[in-house]
Amino acid sequence: MSLPAYNFAYLDEQTKCMIRRAILKGIAIPGYQVPFASREMPMPYGWGTGGVQVTAAILGPDDVLKVIDQGADDTTNAVSIRAFFAKTANVATTTKTAEATIIQTRHRIPEERLQAHQTIVFQVPIPEPLRFLEPRETETRVMHGLEEYGLVHVKLYEDIAQHGHIATTYAYPVKVEGRYVMDPSPIPKFDNPKLDRSPALQLFGAGREKRIYALPPFTQVTSLDFEDHPFTVQTFSRPCALCNATGVYMDEVVTDDRGGRMFVCSDTDHCETRQADGHTGPGLPQLGEHASSEQETTR
């Protein structure tokens, strides 16, 4: 039995060409979900097989790769995917947002504004923003074709009627250049404004669902809302306990079983960079009956 040998970045070149064609089509029709012949990858579906295929298709030997999960470079799956490309493509890897040419992410967009030479690759579990309103692909494709998006607004309206607020806090649907309604992947809605007119190329890969879509640089991306219920993002009233940052997305860390909480930057690179620059936060808290410190502000 001959032992298997693998191509640069794992996928064979024909497969990469096929994926690149799908990416190009996605770039040509921003927000449109392009079906592609997703391959079985050596990591499970749900672990980022779509993102990994997109990254593998665009990765070159000179690229510098950063991988984050939940905003952190050192979460286990981010470590695993980074190691996969370090091994199969022997590319340079980094945790620094500014140094990366390709950033693969699950659930976050880095706090630092992305630049024109950068590409961010999102891992997407369910690419169809209408899926939970209409389970059939045959139906949702027609709805996109006819720009029939009333159902999404009805859902958001029902939220307001029931709860007084739009009850979608992540994977918050957006409209791309006034045409396609798109799922931004399960990023918190806090990150939605970063999608809009980003100088970086934004690519989305859904492996199990076999879809790729894209936002070319400087694409207009609007979060759906109503005039009298404008789109809002989460804000945190306390600064990061480690680096004193404000206006960033936070992880709430449970410090004991008596209500102790501390809030730290979700973006670990952002936090570490600030700490290295001499910023320090209030540190360990803060026994709190006021654990909840968030409110919503309009953006």
Place this chain on the structure above:
Amino acid sequence: MYVAVKGGEAAIEKAHRLLADRRRGDRSVPALSLEQIAGQLSLAVDRVMAEGSLYDPELAAMAVRQSRGDMIEAIFLIRAYRTTLPRFGATRPVETAAMRIERRVSATYKDIPGGQLLGSTFDYTHRLIDPAMAGDHPVEPGARRAVAEDAAYPRVTDILNGEGLIEPDIASDAEPGDLTRDPTGFPAGRDLRLQALARGDEGFLLSLGYSTQRGYGRTHPFVGEVRIGLVDLEIDLPELGFAVNIGAIRVTECQMVSQFKGGGQDGPRFTRGYGLVFGQSERKAMSMSLVDRALRADEFDENRAAPAQDEEFVLSHCDNVEATGFVEHLKLPHYVDFQAELDLLRMLRREHAAEKTAETDRQEAAE
């Protein structure tokens, strides 16, 4: 105390080391050999080959060993390897009528040309745990039957077709689709459906097939025939101008004779459900043929109301590698999204509490 989630790399490495340790188990017990797995757990190996859609008993045995007997994990290993293999060509369609029969039963006729042949089956065993299984007792070899040179085993469906009683299986030169190479769209053709079912999860298909028997998309099935045995693989070599035999594989084929339909030009006749699976797996082949027939509802103007008749539902959910991935991915960190939900829930609860207080105040003021 706050412990940052540092050291993912070291943790992963140690977890893998522990996994390897647990997989090997007690070192004083000899390790399983591939021959033992392929030879004595051959039905497990067959399932891994079938749902992994790669016919290689040795690799499948390795996968079973590496996965500690977790079948879906073993199937996943085979799939992830299969996807990297180059395609040199495609064989001619296998001729199951020329199968070297190891087992063949028909439920529709008492006797058939070539005869009924039980072969190795659990069917009439009494399910009593055999004390002999605790040890390694000598086992008698199976009896060999003499096979006549001109022995023929015509398919039962061909016999029915000879009388025009069943819809014909029309040969086609059309290139079949391949869902591992092209994105699937709906409606999918029967070729893609059969491919998806052949790779689909045995348990899922079993339950779906069962549901048709209980009335959710009933098809009045009869097992025309189940046959298991070796079929030759032939590949056309353009340089030679003829087909060359490149080996044989064991397959299980089920032809389900189902509810008759029609009138029209051809008159009423039975319809077919088809199952074909690598290795020996009657359960899978029979389930597949039931679901195949149920999925043909539109062809026969049947009301499509049951899950087993719903092509998009069946094809989107029958793959256990996809299913296990997405179900199990829920254990990956989701704390960013959870934080977003926490924020909203806390705000809604604050508003709810404020409203309640205001209401109490109003009531007190009124009294």
